[in-house]
Amino acid sequence: MNDVIIAGGGPTGMMLAAELRLHGLHVLVLEKEAEPPALVRALGLHARSIEVLDQRGLLDRFLAHGQQHPVVGFFAAIKKPWPDHLRTAHSYVLGIPQTTTDRLLAERAAELGAEIRRGCELVGLSQDHDGVTAELADGRRLRSRYLVGCDGGRSTVRKLLGVGFPGEPSRVDTLLGEMEVAVPPETVATVVAEVRKTQLRFGVGPIGDGVYRVVVPAEGVADDRSVPPTLEEVEQQLREWAGTDFGVHSPRWLSRFGDATRLAERYRVGRVLLAGDAAHIHPPMGGQGLNLGIQDAFNLGWKLAAEIAGWAPDGLLDSYHTERHPVAADVLDNTRAQMELLSPEPGPRSLRRLMSELMDFEDVHRHLIEKITATGIRYDFGDGHDLLGRRMPDLGLERGRLYELTRGGRGLLLDRTGRLSVEGWADRIDHVVDGGMDLEVPAALLRPDGHVAWVGEDQHDLLSRLPSWFGRPRGSDRTPACTSELISSTSLPDAEIRARGPFG
Numbered sequence: 263m264n265d266v267i268i269a270g271g272g273p274t275g276m277m278l279a280a281e282l283r284l285h286g287l288h289v290l291v292l293e294k295e296a297e298p299p300a301l302v303r304a305l306g307l308h309a310r311s312i313e314v315l316d317q318r319g320l321l322d323r324f325l326a327h328g329q330q331h332p333v334v335g336f337f338a339a340i341k342k343p344w345p346d347h348l349r350t351a352h353s354y355v356l357g358i359p360q361t362t363t364d365r366l367l368a369e370r371a372a373e374l375g376a377e378i379r380r381g382c383e384l385v386g387l388s389q390d391h392d393g394v395t396a397e398l399a400d401g402r403r404l405r406s407r408y409l410v411g412c413d414g415g416r417s418t419v420r421k422l423l424g425v426g427f428p429g430e431p432s433r434v435d436t437l438l439g440e441m442e443v444a445v446p447p448e449t450v451a452t453v454v455a456e457v458r459k460t461q462l463r464f465g466v467g468p469i470g471d472g473v474y475r476v477v478v479p480a481e482g483v484a485d486d487r488s489v490p491p492t493l494e495e496v497e498q499q500l501r502e503w504a505g506t507d508f509g510v511h512s513p514r515w516l517s518r519f520g521d522a523t524r525l526a527e528r529y530r531v532g533r534v535l536l537a538g539d540a541a542h543i544h545p546p547m548g549g550q551g552l553n554l555g556i557q558d559a560f561n562l563g564w565k566l567a568a569e570i571a572g573w574a575p576d577g578l579l580d581s582y583h584t585e586r587h588p589v590a591a592d593v594l595d596n597t598r599a600q601m602e603l604l605s606p607e608p609g610p611r612s613l614r615r616l617m618s619e620l621m622d623f624e625d626v627h628r629h630l631i632e633k634i635t636a637t638g639i640r641y642d643f644g645d646g647h648d649l650l651g652r653r654m655p656d657l658g659l660e661r662g663r664l665y666e667l668t669r670g671g672r673g674l675l676l677d678r679t680g681r682l683s684v685e686g687w688a689d690r691i692d693h694v695v696d697g698g699m700d701l702e703v704p705a706a707l708l709r710p711d712g713h714v715a716w717v718g719e720d721q722h723d724l725l726s727r728l729p730s731w732f733g734r735p736r737g738s739d740r741t742p743a744c745t746s747e748l749i750s751s752t753s754l755p756d757a758e759i760r761a762r763g764p765f766g
């Protein structure tokens with residue numbers, strides 16, 4: 263019996279596999295394709311995903327393969343400089359092709375011990391009280407305690423569950439591909455600038471080695487979008503919109519995408535869950551889909567691990583839907599709005615001018631960028647301090663920084679007072695006492711995904727909140743003592759910290 267089968271080895275599935283492996287679960291990823299695709303969809307990662315990578319110690323390997331770009335034009339391609347006062351250490355877009363992101367996440371999952379089987383397509387599933395049976399295309403059956411469908415927008419898992427996927431079908435298709443051109447770069451740039459004055463779904467841009475990424479509106483909407491366009495179709499549409507096909511030739515790959523916008527009605531049915539594109543699809547405006555999937559996985563991983571380990575409080579696993587469904591609904595809405603603002607029609611163009619004026623107000627622009635970068639997300643944990651429900655940005659500690667302490671995917675009590683204790687939960691929560699840390703409150707309890715579950719300074723108040731996120735204290739039913747021995751992260755000699763781990 264596997265603990266978790268993940269159907270789909272895209273970025274969401276691999277991120278989830280890695281998160282589950284941090285907690286020692288036996289994870290099997292089933293990926294239907296024998297080889298990773300050549301097709302490059304996403305081109306970048308936004309601030310919150312970059313933070314997530316940093317929280318798990320992955321950022322250096324991503325930075326080594328990407329380029330840091332200023333965040334300009336990420337809302338409906340309306341160009342404004344990055345707003346001030348965004349609370350993140352990563353005020354940039356990390357330009358990195360999805361093929362590289364997918365590879366790095368797959369390598370990470372494998373390094374941590376996830377079993378990855380390529381060329382394995384899930385075609386059926388059933389569930390009972392003990393687990394889930396997955397049926398593969400070759401007729402084999404596999405068992406697991408839980409199964410997560412990370413199998414993309416056409417998700418087989420979602421369809422087998424019968425989960426509704428309401429929304430709007432595609433109204434427009436766009437052709438996409440990488441190919442060479444037969445004209446000088448200056449000619450391409452001049453023509454593209456002219457076309458983009460009225461058609462923002464058009465682009466021909468160099469990506470290195472003489473290869474260009476071509477994006478051009480298609481004629482009509484395809485019956486089957488999985489069938490790639492021909493080069494002739496791309497040439498025809500280039501001539502239609504630009505008056506020239508730039509002599510395109512030698513395509514590396516060709517593809518098409520639509521603007522269908524849909525959201526799964528439920529993210530969980532019993533022991534089966536949905537994440538990433540399997541749960542939500544929308545146009546690629548603002549570059550949010552892959553980021554959303556990585557962050558779904560980050561939210562779900564520790565909750566599913568807690569459920570399987572047996573310490574999850576009631577409702578913890580269902581909070582995955584409660585928290586992430588509204589986030590996706592908001593992304594769908596902002597992409598719908600962006601699609602309207604890209605239209606060449608006179609009405610939307612007036613709206614676009616008005617929107618551009620409004621974005622000169624710092625607060626408006628910041629609000630939109632916080633949506634696109636997912637740094638503005640606040641889960642509903644009830645009334646309380648403004649930090650409650652938000653992700654904690656990276657903080658300076660007396661020695662090191664916060665995100666260096668979150669690599670293991672455990673809860674974390676940040677404590678400036680030295681008077682608090684998480685005794686009883688020490689197997690799930692680390693405790694850092696640091697009087698000099700750059701924290702605006704006396705103490706904060708972080709979930710394994712870095713969202714703030716509690717702020718305050720009172721031990722009894724803390725004890726009343728701990729069980730709702732971290733379950734019952736270990737060992738007995740007693741209420742844990744308030745006077746456990748404290749470990750100061752700043753007073754231990756280095757050798758001792760290494761021996762104990764950063765949390766003692």
Ligand SMILES: Cc1cc2nc3c(=O)[nH]c(=O)nc-3n(C[C@H](O)[C@H](O)[C@H](O)COP(=O)(O)OP(=O)(O)OC[C@H]3O[C@@H](n4cnc5c(N)ncnc54)[C@H](O)[C@@H]3O)c2cc1C
Binds near residue numbers: 269303
């Ligand atoms: C043109 C374009 C540009 C984009 N640009 C951006 C961007 O800049 N930024 C951004 O964040 N997002 C972007 N996106 C969106 C992004 O590509 C997706 O949101 C992302 O790939 C979703 O990841 P996923 O793992 O959920 O699904 P997928 O990447 O679709 O992976 C699903 C995997 O499941 C496998 N699978 C399917 N069915 C089965 C089955 N039955 N059994 C086993 N395996 C199965 C598939 O082979 C695939 O490997 C863009 C999308 C497009 C089309």
